[in-house]
Amino acid sequence: MGADGAQTKEQEPAVGDSPARPRLRVTGIAGAVAALCVGLSFFLPWATVAPEHAQQFEAAVTKSIDERATPPAGGEDFRTLARTMVAEGALTGADFIHWVRTAKTFSAELDASANPGVDAGAHVRRLELVRVLLYGIPIAAFLLAAHFVFHRFRRARFPVLVLCILVGGASVVLAGTLQFAHGFMAQALPGGARGGSLAIGWNVLLVGGAVLGLAGFFGVSARNWFRTYVVSAITAAGLAFLALRYLETGGLT
Helix, strand or coil: CHHHHHHHHHHCCCCCCCCCCCCCCHHHHHHHHHHHHHHHHHHCEEEEECHHHHHHHHHHHHHHHHCCCCCCCCHHHHHHHHHHHHHHCEEEHHHHHHHHHHHCCHHHHHHHHHCCCCCHHHHHHHHHHHHHHHHHHHHHHHHHHHHHHHCCCCCCCHHHHHHHHHHHHHHHHHHHHHHHCHHHHHHHCCCHHHHEEECHHHHHHHHHHHHHHHHHHHCCCCCCHHHHHHHHHHHHHHHHHHHHHHHHHCCCC
């Protein structure tokens, strides 16, 4: 009986001990918020346009369409986009998706006529890659946000961490592409760089993408950190190689 009593005494919790509480996963919360910001950034203004320059741009688009005997492919969609620019004074991420889709035909045709030496095929391929980013990033971001919320912000597993790193990195790349393309956009918008600037949606995309990538990078455990980093690096390098291959040859092989 003495042994049983001792065993029972050992099993009793010490005075002052509290039951274990689940740890708050800061990386899970940060990943969910960042992924949601990346997705929502596509519905916020990415670039603002001064009213007078938006009107000049609409007039230039309308003139280019009306001067042609045969309406150019995508011309009416591009005219609608120009009118949106005039009415709202800004372009959202969704508008940029529309821009890239219509620019594949209409804008490429304008570039070829204005610059006889321009390779129209290379121009279309660049737009295709941008379109992949514009469609893929928000879809993946909303899926990641839903995953974190559904799993109550618990530590993400290896595939989710890799996706966080890739989507976050792709968001930063897209934001950087928009910034570097600002000079090209300045040529399309009368008045140059004075005609508009990058807006809040671009900042949300950049910061959200950076935080999402960091959440994936620092959300690893002692068991999966090496695998996560290696697979992320190999996947990113492979996608970059395929993108460059597509730009050069128009194919992936």
